Amino acid sequence: METQRLVLRELSSEDLESVHRVKANKEVVKFLTWGPNNLAATRNSLDKQIGMQEDNDRKIFVLGIVLKESNQLIGNCLLTQNDFRTAEFGYFIHPDYWQVGYGTETAKALIGFGFNTLKLHRLIATCDPENVASIKVLKKSGMRLEGHFIKAQYVKGLWRDNMLFAMLVEEYI
Numbered sequence: 001m002e003t004q005r006l007v008l009r010e011l012s013s014e015d016l017e018s019v020h021r022v023k024a025n026k027e028v029v030k031f032l033t034w035g036p037n038n039l040a041a042t043r044n045s046l047d048k049q050i051g052m053q054e055d056n057d058r059k060i061f062v063l064g065i066v067l068k069e070s071n072q073l074i075g076n077c078l079l080t081q082n083d084f085r086t087a088e089f090g091y092f093i094h095p096d097y098w099q100v101g102y103g104t105e106t107a108k109a110l111i112g113f114g115f116n117t118l119k120l121h122r123l124i125a126t127c128d129p130e131n132v133a134s135i136k137v138l139k140k141s142g143m144r145l146e147g148h149f150i151k152a153q154y155v156k157g158l159w160r161d162n163m164l165f166a167m168l169v170e171e172y173i
Contacts, residue, residue, distance in 0.1 A: 001063070001113055003105045008063040008077060010053055011046060015064055018073035019046055022094045028075075031128035032092070033155055061113075065093060065106055077106050079114060085121035087114050091137075098133065107141040115172045124166045128155070138165040142172070 001008040020042040029035030065075040075093035127134040143165035151159035
Protein backbone atom coordinates (compact mmCIF):
# COMPACT_ATOMS: atom_id res chain seq x y z
CA MET A 1 0.00 0.00 0.00
CA GLU A 2 1.19 3.48 -0.75
CA THR A 3 0.11 6.91 0.42
CA GLN A 4 1.47 10.30 -0.53
CA ARG A 5 4.50 9.94 1.78
CA LEU A 6 4.43 6.36 3.04
CA VAL A 7 4.68 2.75 1.96
CA LEU A 8 2.91 0.17 4.13
CA ARG A 9 4.69 -3.08 3.35
CA GLU A 10 5.26 -6.59 4.59
CA LEU A 11 7.97 -6.96 7.22
CA SER A 12 11.17 -8.95 6.73
CA SER A 13 13.99 -10.15 8.97
CA GLU A 14 16.08 -7.22 7.71
CA ASP A 15 13.68 -4.91 9.56
CA LEU A 16 14.66 -6.21 13.02
CA GLU A 17 16.78 -3.21 14.05
CA SER A 18 14.22 -0.62 12.90
CA VAL A 19 11.26 -2.50 14.37
CA HIS A 20 13.12 -2.90 17.66
CA ARG A 21 13.90 0.82 17.79
CA VAL A 22 10.14 1.44 17.77
CA LYS A 23 9.00 -1.42 20.03
CA ALA A 24 11.67 -0.69 22.66
CA ASN A 25 10.61 2.95 23.02
CA LYS A 26 8.71 3.63 26.27
CA GLU A 27 6.65 6.46 24.78
CA VAL A 28 5.50 4.28 21.87
CA VAL A 29 4.21 1.48 24.11
CA LYS A 30 2.92 3.65 26.97
CA PHE A 31 -0.73 2.72 26.33
CA LEU A 32 -0.14 -0.80 24.95
CA THR A 33 -0.46 -4.10 26.84
CA TRP A 34 3.08 -5.14 25.84
CA GLY A 35 6.53 -3.58 25.84
CA PRO A 36 8.87 -1.96 25.91
CA ASN A 37 10.47 -4.92 24.19
CA ASN A 38 13.95 -6.31 24.61
CA LEU A 39 15.65 -7.50 21.42
CA ALA A 40 14.64 -11.14 21.95
CA ALA A 41 10.95 -10.20 22.31
CA THR A 42 11.10 -8.06 19.17
CA ARG A 43 12.81 -10.86 17.22
CA ASN A 44 10.20 -13.37 18.40
CA SER A 45 7.24 -11.16 17.45
CA LEU A 46 8.81 -10.25 14.09
CA ASP A 47 9.37 -13.94 13.27
CA LYS A 48 5.70 -14.69 14.07
CA GLN A 49 4.52 -11.74 11.98
CA ILE A 50 6.64 -12.81 9.01
CA GLY A 51 5.26 -16.35 9.35
CA MET A 52 1.68 -15.07 9.16
CA GLN A 53 2.39 -13.63 5.70
CA GLU A 54 2.27 -17.18 4.30
CA ASP A 55 -1.22 -18.01 5.64
CA ASN A 56 -3.57 -19.04 2.83
CA ASP A 57 -6.65 -17.72 4.62
CA ARG A 58 -4.92 -14.65 5.95
CA LYS A 59 -6.76 -12.71 8.64
CA ILE A 60 -3.88 -10.69 10.16
CA PHE A 61 -1.86 -8.09 8.28
CA VAL A 62 1.13 -6.62 10.13
CA LEU A 63 2.93 -4.05 8.02
CA GLY A 64 5.89 -1.75 8.35
CA ILE A 65 5.27 1.98 7.99
CA VAL A 66 8.09 3.22 5.75
CA LEU A 67 8.92 6.73 4.57
CA LYS A 68 8.96 6.83 0.76
CA GLU A 69 11.62 9.53 0.71
CA SER A 70 14.25 7.71 2.81
CA ASN A 71 13.02 4.09 2.97
CA GLN A 72 13.21 4.41 6.78
CA LEU A 73 10.85 2.16 8.77
CA ILE A 74 9.20 4.44 11.36
CA GLY A 75 6.52 2.17 12.80
CA ASN A 76 4.15 -0.72 12.40
CA CYS A 77 0.46 -1.05 11.67
CA LEU A 78 -1.90 -3.96 11.66
CA LEU A 79 -5.33 -5.00 10.56
CA THR A 80 -6.92 -8.09 12.10
CA GLN A 81 -10.15 -9.60 10.78
CA ASN A 82 -12.22 -10.59 13.81
CA ASP A 83 -15.52 -11.83 12.45
CA PHE A 84 -17.18 -12.05 9.09
CA ARG A 85 -16.35 -8.79 7.28
CA THR A 86 -15.27 -7.02 10.48
CA ALA A 87 -11.73 -6.02 11.43
CA GLU A 88 -9.75 -4.01 13.96
CA PHE A 89 -6.76 -1.89 13.05
CA GLY A 90 -3.99 -0.18 14.96
CA TYR A 91 -0.68 1.60 14.48
CA PHE A 92 2.35 2.80 16.38
CA ILE A 93 5.03 5.20 15.21
CA HIS A 94 8.39 6.24 16.67
CA PRO A 95 8.16 9.63 18.49
CA ASP A 96 10.70 11.19 16.11
CA TYR A 97 7.91 11.04 13.51
CA TRP A 98 4.94 12.21 15.59
CA GLN A 99 2.89 15.34 14.88
CA VAL A 100 3.38 15.36 11.09
CA GLY A 101 0.34 13.37 9.93
CA TYR A 102 1.88 9.93 9.41
CA GLY A 103 -0.60 8.34 11.83
CA THR A 104 -3.58 9.77 9.95
CA GLU A 105 -2.07 8.78 6.60
CA THR A 106 -1.56 5.24 7.91
CA ALA A 107 -5.07 4.98 9.37
CA LYS A 108 -6.68 6.21 6.15
CA ALA A 109 -4.66 3.68 4.13
CA LEU A 110 -5.74 0.83 6.43
CA ILE A 111 -9.36 1.94 6.22
CA GLY A 112 -9.15 1.98 2.41
CA PHE A 113 -7.50 -1.45 2.39
CA GLY A 114 -10.18 -2.84 4.68
CA PHE A 115 -13.14 -1.57 2.70
CA ASN A 116 -11.80 -1.61 -0.88
CA THR A 117 -9.57 -4.70 -0.89
CA LEU A 118 -10.93 -6.91 1.88
CA LYS A 119 -14.55 -5.84 1.25
CA LEU A 120 -15.21 -5.38 4.96
CA HIS A 121 -18.50 -4.18 6.39
CA ARG A 122 -17.12 -2.66 9.61
CA LEU A 123 -13.79 -1.45 10.96
CA ILE A 124 -12.96 -0.66 14.58
CA ALA A 125 -10.00 0.81 16.45
CA THR A 126 -9.48 1.26 20.18
CA CYS A 127 -7.31 3.58 22.21
CA ASP A 128 -6.73 4.83 25.72
CA PRO A 129 -8.63 8.06 26.55
CA GLU A 130 -5.31 9.64 27.58
CA ASN A 131 -3.82 8.93 24.15
CA VAL A 132 -4.99 12.27 22.76
CA ALA A 133 -2.87 12.01 19.60
CA SER A 134 -4.42 8.67 18.64
CA ILE A 135 -7.93 10.01 19.28
CA LYS A 136 -7.16 12.88 16.90
CA VAL A 137 -5.84 10.44 14.27
CA LEU A 138 -8.99 8.32 14.44
CA LYS A 139 -11.31 11.32 14.24
CA LYS A 140 -9.35 12.86 11.32
CA SER A 141 -9.60 9.50 9.57
CA GLY A 142 -13.38 9.59 9.74
CA MET A 143 -13.87 7.12 12.56
CA ARG A 144 -16.64 7.90 15.04
CA LEU A 145 -16.60 7.31 18.78
CA GLU A 146 -18.89 4.39 19.54
CA GLY A 147 -18.11 3.63 23.15
CA HIS A 148 -16.07 4.33 26.26
CA PHE A 149 -15.35 1.23 28.32
CA ILE A 150 -14.42 1.70 31.98
CA LYS A 151 -11.37 -0.21 33.27
CA ALA A 152 -11.61 -2.58 30.31
CA GLN A 153 -7.94 -3.31 29.64
CA TYR A 154 -5.08 -4.28 31.95
CA VAL A 155 -2.04 -2.23 30.93
CA LYS A 156 1.26 -2.32 32.79
CA GLY A 157 -0.25 -3.08 36.18
CA LEU A 158 -3.32 -0.84 35.93
CA TRP A 159 -6.88 -1.25 34.72
CA ARG A 160 -7.34 1.35 31.97
CA ASP A 161 -10.35 2.73 30.16
CA ASN A 162 -10.69 2.02 26.47
CA MET A 163 -12.39 4.05 23.74
CA LEU A 164 -13.91 2.29 20.75
CA PHE A 165 -14.05 4.02 17.37
CA ALA A 166 -15.82 2.50 14.38
CA MET A 167 -16.74 3.02 10.75
CA LEU A 168 -19.17 1.17 8.50
CA VAL A 169 -18.56 0.76 4.79
CA GLU A 170 -21.47 3.09 3.99
CA GLU A 171 -19.78 5.80 6.08
CA TYR A 172 -16.60 5.36 4.05
CA ILE A 173 -18.10 5.56 0.58
